[in-house]
Amino acid sequence: MTRLLVLAGAWGWGPITTAEMVCRALPKTVEVTALASGIAEEYARSNRDCFGRVVSSLSDVRAFDAVLSVVEPVGPLVGRAAGVPVIAVDNLFWHWDWQRMPLSKLAALADSVRSLEDVEQAVTSAAALAPYGEYALMYAAATEVHWQRVAARPAGAPPWLKGTWVAPYLGRLPDRSPPPHRPVVSLSGGLINPYTTAHQLDIYVALLAEILGPVLPGDCVIAAPAQLHERLRARFHTADIDTFSREEFLRVLASASILYAPAGLSTTFEACALGVPLVTLPDVHDGNHDNYFGLAGIAPVGRAELQHAFPAATLANFGAHHEPITTDEIFEHYSAAVRDEGQGFVPWARSVLARPALARDQMRVLGGVAARGHGERETAAALLRLAVSPAPSSAK
The missing domain is CATH 3.40.50.2000 (Glycogen Phosphorylase B;)
Incomplete structure (x- = not known):
């Protein structure tokens, strides 16, 4: 059985429902554990048909085959340290000042994480480097970063920046209801x-x-x-x-x-x-x-x-x-x-x-x-692909 660890930022329902759409596109045989807090944890616990386990702390990431991280900095870091592949979904891509993002320093911080105990210091240091620096860590630590797009590459993004273009996540939408509205x-x-x-x-x-x-x-x-x-x-x-x-x-x-x-x-x-x-x-x-x-x-x-x-x-x-x-x-x-x-x-x-x-x-x-729509299926397929692939040598 494939085991997936999901982390979603506690910024309302957006990150956790983004993760939900991806998880619902996975086969039923995938065992999903959500590591969440605040309003994201509340939502995950109320949708246990999707998130089979919901936890507020974790001791060993190596028990999982892949990690899905949505608008939060911890998943890419712990996945990289444990040698577990990580897909980070970046719903903040328009926030970045790409020319000023200190990617080399962020990469050094990602490399410094050897255990869960190192994560807090790396996140704090990244936040001090640049606005939203802790979230930009995904570009140094994640195996893949997915952007929901309907047009071209984000304006100003350097050509070497890693990113996978997927369609917007829409999940299963109902039909438009007849009036009255x-x-x-x-x-x-x-x-x-x-x-x-x-x-x-x-x-x-x-x-x-x-x-x-x-x-x-x-x-x-x-x-x-x-x-x-x-x-x-x-x-x-x-x-x-x-x-x-x-x-x-x-x-x-x-x-x-x-x-x-x-x-x-x-x-x-x-x-x-x-x-x-x-x-x-x-x-x-x-x-x-x-x-x-x-x-x-x-x-x-x-x-x-x-x-x-x-x-x-x-x-x-x-x-x-x-x-x-x-x-x-x-x-x-x-x-x-x-x-x-x-x-x-x-x-x-x-x-x-x-x-x-x-x-x-x-x-x-x-x-x-x-x-x-239905980019969530593309991300789900990528998670399954990475879950059966060898871990990147740089993450070991």
Whole structure:
């Protein structure tokens, strides 16, 4: 029996559901163990039909035939040290400043890891080298790095950078539901992470009420982590608020008239594949600028066309903020923008809702995501191939 170890970052549901799609594409004979924490662990434990074992610590990686790592730095390091092949899925590829990434130093850090005890120091040192440096370790330590793409190589990436191009991960999508359709708001599980405080969540929900309150009908659906339900019900009194599994959420999305959500990679692909127009919301920290503008690296179009096809309720519409800003600053800025009748969100949102071709424009810009999906099968096949191959000599 093939044994697979899965590690997914605790950045909401995105990393763990990405791993879930790959695991569900594997044969039933593969034994899957998830090493997870926080909201990723909660999700894995609620989907035990996919993740047969869920653990919060591990003593020996050598018991596994392959490792799947999604947006986290530990898997590539421990797999390399143990001589176990690792596929890292990089959903952050648009964050990198490729010319300044210290790959030689990251490689030295990866080589310094000999046991689980060395991992924490390597991760801390990598984080000090460059923004997101700890996640960039995958390029020094993983056997393969997979990118979900619908266009060409990321802009600025050096030609020697290792990376395998796969189609977007979509898993099993339901058919589009017949009308009537309802607006859906999807608040990423990424709002619940080690760096987000209760105060920030209070401000964020108040911000959403400012943004969406004037344009959202009472019978909308809000998908959100359970930790936000009480806050949301205090402001959206008649909305249908719940926490969904990925399968349940896709059924909700298939019956949506429009989706308001932060610009996560999976959310963007799923909405486009189902033909649901997407309006991107700010994230809890900095308006999700990197994700939103990162779409320009996926789509075979310029930024202006991208912004027309993907209207964003982010600070990009109401000011030229490109550096990370605090949640308080986001709220202050939005409050002013919403109350400005000439430039605020409400007239802008109404103009967006009046665009009947919005979903078609988005499908065109992303090159027909639905026709190019199921990259999870490519990654699953690669894991099976590596699981029966000899370990790389450099990892022994």
